[in-house]
Amino acid sequence: MRSALRGAIGVAGFLLLWEAAGHAGFAPQNLFPPVSMVFARLGELLATEEFLREIIATVLAWLIALALATGIAVPLGLLLGSYPAVRRATKVLVEFIRPVPPVALIPLLIVLIGNGPETKISLAVFGALWPILFNTIYALDELEPMYVETARSFGLGRGAIMARVALPNALPFIFTGVRISASISLILVISVELRGGGTAGIGYWMLGVSQGIRQMDLVLAGTVVAGVIGLLSNYGLEWLQRRLFGWNEIAQEAR
Amino acid sequence: MSEQPRRRARGFLERWLVFAGAVVVWEIVTRISDSVFFPPPSKIAQFCAELWFVAEPTQLFLADTVYEDILPSLARALGGWLITAVVGISLGLALGRSRIAYEYLNPLVTFLRSVPPPALIPVFMVAFGIGTEMQIATIVFGALWPVLLNSVDGARSVDRVKTDTARSFRISRAEWIRMVVFPAALPKIFAGLRTSLAISLILMVMSELVSSNHGIGYRIQLSQNTFSFDTMWAWLVLLGALGYLLNNALLALERRMLGWQPKREAAPATAKAGG
Structure with a gap:
């Protein structure tokens, strides 16, 4: 209770300081607007349909990408993780692919795929694959051999062991991968929008208002929206993980 | 004792064999498909050589673009990362040792780190215009959180x-931080530093892609505009190589500095290397 109060005081203090600094005139208000102005602008924006559409475009692309990445990475991880040699080879290859920042592929993808939502979804899927794939493979690595042997002694086949022993055992770990991927794919969706891949979305919108006359209040309103989307996704997934896997120690450890 | 070097040598060999195999497959596939977008690696290598090397001893055989694009880009990424390290470690250790300060700042930090870093690019673009300041600001803001949060965690450990013991010896506050808290937090700090390094490189490229007039990201953008995909791939390979080298350099430093640790904490299975 005390800590929540202190947190609230911290936030309030930050906002007050910002407001005061905005009025103090260090910089013109179009460059450094007080916080009240940003929120007033945000209120106006949220009442317009176009702005809501931009938010929906971003969130939808992000959710689709995350779902696709999960749908591809989990089965692939289960497959690759079942063969130690393939598992090692994949790890090595990923070690070489991973240092290439996915954002550097944006120009190539725009030429290849175009300016539609497919571009940002593709890149976000590409970026989001790895953490899920890796956590799936690692989870299989750490599967207790006794569980497998017990299942085998009950006469379960390879597929049944995978579905009823390995997968449930790996799920909390996989979910941690999904959480990491969620923030990566959100970053990538917004990056592609900022780079002009796509003609809608919060990043695209922010790029528009940051050019021409400098309207920091609008830009910051967009940033607040992006932050809220990020915050909701972090908290939402954390909550979901606690609900689904509260029984598992990884879930309690991973915050 | 001889077991470990041998195993390491085997791992090393295996790694590069897999890599070489992948490059061969890549070469064959791209030659068969013959796509302008995906040149074969041999051609990329040739382009790399043409792009970055010249027969000019006074320039150390390096082309102008190395001095005008690669080094400035690297300087920005590493400079931003160093600022991040100083700010993140000092603030993190302080917050980790002071429960009250942490409670005041926690919700604020939680919100700020939820903002996807590229969304800050327009903000800094309006604030600073196009150029190095905007890029450094973006890098620092985006890469700060892993170092900060890991330092907090480390200081608490x-x-x-x-x-x-420290209290009974009545050591000074400065000594306490420098000789007890900092070493104890170091393994966590290093994990944070590595994630931040990856993020710094990503944001360096991203900020250059959005707006700049030189740098690696700018060159990639330029090769999109001129449809020269061989050049684009050369830059992509360079980025991968830089990321790989920097990460390994940091790992080597980490091993040196943490060699004394009785039991090293295993690196997290998946580092949170975003974007």
Whole structure:
């Protein structure tokens, strides 16, 4: 209770300081607007349909990408993780692919795929694959051999062991991968929008208002929206993980 | 004792064999498909050589673009990362040792780190215009959180015995931070530093892609505009190589500095290397 109060005081203090600094005139208000102005602008924006559409475009692309990445990475991880040699080879290859920042592929993808939502979804899927794939493979690595042997002694086949022993055992770990991927794919969706891949979305919108006359209040309103989307996704997934896997120690450890 | 070097040598060999195999497959596939978008690696290598090397001893055989694009880009990424390290470690250790300060700032930090870093590019673009300041600001803001949060975690991990021992010796506050808290937090700090390094490189490229007039990201953008995909791939390969080298350099430093640790904490299975 005390800590929540202190947190609230911290936030309030930050906002007050910002407001005061905005009025103090260090910089013109179009460059450094007080916080009240940003929120007033945000209120106006949220009442317009176009702005809501931009938010929906971003969130939808992000959710689709995350779902696709999960749908591809989990089965692939289960497959690759079942063969130690393939598992090692994949790890090595990923070690070489991973240092290439996915954002550097944006120009190539725009030429290849175009300016539609497919571009940002593709890149976000590409970026989001790895953490899920890796956590799936690692989870299989750490599967207790006794569980497998017990299942085998009950006469379960390879597929049944995978579905009823390995997968449930790996799920909390996989979910941690999904959480990491969620923030990566959100970053990538917004990056592609900022780079002009796509003609809608919060990043695209922010790029528009940051050019021409400098309207920091609008830009910051967009940033607040992006932050809220990020915050909701972090908290939402954390909550979901606690609900689904509260029984598992990884879930309690991973915050 | 001879077991470990041998295993390491085998791992090393295996790694590069897999890599070489992948490059061969890549070469064959791209030659068969013959796509302008995906040149074969041999051609990329040739382009790399043409792009970055010249027969000019006064320039150390490096082309102008190395001095005008690669080094400035690297300087920005590493400079931003160093600022991040200083700010993140000092602030993180302070917050980790002061419960009250942490409670005041926690919700604020939680919100700020939820903002996807590229969304800050327009903000800094309006604030600073196009150029190095905007890029450094973006890098620092985006890469700060892993170092900060890991430092907080690390500073909290000082155990009771150490705390009590230090207290009974009445060491000064500065000594306490420098000789007890900092070393105890170091493994966590290094994990954070590595994630931040990856993020710094990503944001360096991203900020250059959005707006700049030189740098690696700018060159990639330029090769999109001129449809020269061989050049684009050369830059992509360079980025991968830089990321790989920097990460390994940091790992080597980490091994040197943490060699004394009785039991090293295993690196997290998946580092949170975003974007």
